[in-house]
Amino acid sequence: MNPFSYGTIVQGSNFYDRKVECARIIDILSGGNNMVLYAPRRFGKTSLIFKAMAQLKAQGFICVYFDFMPVFSPESFVRLYSKALAEKQTNLQRFTQIFTSAVQSIRPLLTFDSHGSPEFSIDFAGSTVDETLIAQLLDIPEKLAETTKKRVIVFFDEFQEVGKLSSINFEGLLRSKIQQQFATNYLFFGSKTHMLKEMFNDKKRAFYHSASQMTIGALPEKDTIEYLQKKFADSAITLDTETAKYIISVTADIPHYIQLMAAEIWQYVINSQTIVTKKIVDDCVERLLALKNDYYMELFDRQSQSKKQLLQALTVNGENIFSTAYINAHYLPSAATLQRAVKKLVQDGTIEKMNRTYFITDPFFKLFVTATT
């Protein structure tokens, strides 16, 4: 079986490093504070949070994980959040009672499947999903804490998606609820860094300075090299340090793409070769690019001329991109037009900003764009 995994939450021996970050998350949350975690796409946020969550559970906290990504309406929030709250409950009967006491307009249902295991669901019975209902639902973690005498921590993944609930002023509502809760803490995180930063750093927003802020970067190069070498060595394949560094550089040091690349290389060499060479890495990059060629072509094609120009410039360098020197060197439009192009590309996730530097989010798309210049 391929020892590398990507596209899923990694756990156990597939997860390395992040010890300092994990300890900090645990300290802040167990210390009774709320937290917001920023990191660009595919850096390993959800995996890290799952690790922290397991440790917090072991310390006796009730942990609720909720992903805002599938939420598309207030009604879907009610359905999915109710389910998430019920999910890890050891005593569903007690949870159903808590639910009934907190939420007046919808009925919780406790049924039993063919194996006799209890299942929790809700029945809207035609009731309208309004601010009152959402507010009552948001009270449940605190009620759960009061009943169980355990502290509760709610983990809101892809939290920037709360914007989809603006019709019911969700942001303001949640903020006011959180302020009234003393046995519940929250961790907010997500991949649209700029949107989250706006939520927590803009004076006009409900969540302004309401949580301790933290960011995660790339995994330390030394640890990645060791990890890759060990995993290949387990299959009797040698990966020297230089080639490992080359893998890290073509994947822009982004955890997801490192694993994707390593998985592709492993598949390529297993049963035929015992040493990974730079040439093999290049062949695998070609294979991956060929697979995504149509998609990248379409993605690039649909950009305006100034965006194309900017994407090409970013393959070279992403610092001081609004400076006259940069604009002139890369034949970019005026700073105002450039600002708009950057904003749109950041919004749709094609590019991101980290440490004052802009970069193309998907390193393989970056390679594709490089090849078009």
Ligand SMILES: Nc1ncnc2c1ncn2[C@@H]1O[C@H](COP(=O)(O)OP(=O)(O)OP(=O)(O)O)[C@@H](O)[C@H]1O
């Ligand atoms: N600590 C780690 N050790 C090993 N691999 C990791 C680690 N963190 C992340 N990865 C790799 O990155 C992939 C993405 O991880 P994860 O889904 O946790 O990131 P994310 O930041 O939540 O991504 P998204 O922005 O898509 O939500 C994993 O499937 C794995 O391949």
Ligand SMILES: [Mg+2]
């Ligand atoms: Mg994630």
